[in-house]
Amino acid sequence: MDANGTEEFEELNLNRPLSEDDPELYKIILKEKDRQRRGLEMIASENFTSRAVHECLSSCLTNKYSEGMVGQRYYGGNEFIDEMELLCQKRCLETFHLSPDSWGVNVQPYSGSPANFAVYTALVGPHGRIMGLDLPDGGHLTHGFYTATRKVSATSIFFESMPYKVDPKTGLIDYDRLEENALIFRPTMIIAGMSCYPRSLDYDRFRSICDKVGAMLMADMSHVSGLVAAELAPSPFQHCDIVTTTTHKTLRGPRSGIIFYKIGEKCKDKSGSPVLYDYDSRINNAVFPGLQGGPHNHQIAAIATTMRQANTTSFRRYQSQVLKNSVALSEGIMKAGYDVVTGGTDTHLVWVDLRSHKISGAKAEKILECVSIAVNKNTVPGDKSAFSPGGLRIGSPALTTRGMKEEEIAIVVDFIKEALQLSKDIQAKSGPPLVAWNKELQSDEFQERVLDLKKRVEAFAEVFPMPGLDDL
Incomplete structure (x- = not known):
């Protein structure tokens, strides 16, 4: 670069630190950092992530567009993005002890809510029926919450939702009532997940109910995924068709989302020929181009290093x-x-x-x-x-x-x-x-x-x- 080019580049301030380039914003960030350091963060969905995750999030990966799946991008120059995303997928499966012959994983959702919506879009379809734990009883907005006067979540706007409840005396999920209502409502999918419910979920019972009504079972393990990875909470994988999670709660990673889905043989038809799961292409197409544009590669890299950390004794x-x-x-x-x-x-x-x-x-x-x-x-x-x-x-x-x-x-x-x-x-x-x-x-x-x-x-x-x- 000649002298004029160098001067022009420097005038753009592209290499100045934030403290110099935007001191007003920098001071706000420092105030938030100080608030976190001097306070007691006890919001159950929050955590403090590692330096390695921070470094991924502020890396050059944020510069790159990579619409599409690994090996099938709509832009050139994705050789190393593909390598990084494959590593992330591999580590996700390893951390939760999943065989790549039985499970696929999409690491591109921007967060947990888009991950859930992508699953519904792919597998339930417009105005299809779902059942999730009611919000006042410890469920999450994306599991279909609505009130008597308003459809609050987009999930309840675009899909037909019927909540299941807890026993008002014990606070525990009323599985018997869930089964009764599921036999009447006949949902396409039941969501085993929570946002505030403090007890382990009975995935075996959920599976039994789904089998009785012909429904798919999706677990949203966003809150407990770190505990599942450490084998200190029941794993949903042996019972569920789909498992979604955020990565920033107990997993202690970036704010992002993941979708796991069954692949391979589902059952055999009457002639004895294998019937395969078809979730793979449907979910991937729902994520992109259905609901999102280019994936956030800095987040995917941060998930990859989070999963490496989550697969350790410490x-x-x-x-x-x-x-x-x-x-x-x-x-x-x-x-x-x-x-x-x-x-x-x-x-x-x-x-x-x-x-x-x-x-x-x-x-x-x-x-x-x-x-x-x-x-x-x-x-x-x-x-x-x-x-x-x-x-x-x-x-x-x-x-x-x-x-x-x-x-x-x-x-x-x-x-x-x-x-x-x-x-x-x-x-x-x-x-x-x-x-x-x-x-x-x-x-x-x-x-x-x-x-x-x-x-x-x-x-x-x-x-x-x-x-x-x-x-x-």
Whole structure:
């Protein structure tokens, strides 16, 4: 490049670091990094990913278009993208102990919701029937949620959905009622998955119900995929036709999605000839060109290194501690006098029911946020509105990543207990309306207590290391 070309290139600022090129944005990112470091991240769907994943996400792979499948791209220059995506597919199968003769995998979905929608598009079809766990009972929006007045999820708009429920007394999935309703509704697909349900799913029972009604079985293991990889939660693969997952929750990877699907021989026809699964081309075509454009290659690379990490002894030890911490969290919250839906947990999350204390999930989430503890308000069985829920969802993966064990979780429970009591004290003065409660929260009396607790929470949290890049 000649002198003029060099000057022109430098003037474009293409090699300046973010701190110099866009200091305004850089400062916002640093503030978020500081919030994560000084706070307690307890949202069950969040985790802190590794430096290796960060490096993949900021790599040159983000520059490349690679529409299509491996070896069948619509653009040139994809030799090494193909190599990377094949490596990712191979590691996905290895991590979950799957034979490439029996399972295929698509690693191109941008996240979990598009992955689920691609499966429905491919295998259920417009206005086809699905059944998923109802959102107020611990299910996910993409499993078909709707209300009496509105179809909330695109899944419920484009497909016909009938939810299944938990037993209101136990909080456990009512499999008998699911079977009864499935025999009436005759769905094309049943989804075994959850967003807040804290117990292991009975995949064998799901399979039995599907066989009775001629339905496909899809597992959405997004929340528990890290536990499944570590063989610390039931695996859906021996029972299901399709398995989807995100990669950023217990797997501790990038924000992305994966679809696993059965391949090979499905059964034999009357003449004894093999009948093969046809999911492969249908799902791949639904992902692209059906619903997406070019895959995000930096994300796929990040999945590949996540799967390498998830197939290690250290990852299995981590997941074991996630479970121990979740049990300690559940038992501590119940000892503090709060209800836990289903009376405990088998997974990384705890589902807290606050209704007996007459405080809403929204107020509890807000007061915890004010003292640097991040959780999310959540519906509990029997709730009528997702906007005014009666509970919280709390998880252990992120704190476990930072090195906390049962002893530290006990301290965290004390922080939570103190914050919830503060919420109740505010309500005793303000009354139930949220607007009045928020106004009372800002009073000098309560701000002093909030700031004192926040200072103690942050002093506690700052001791624990954070993975990732030091400068961002």
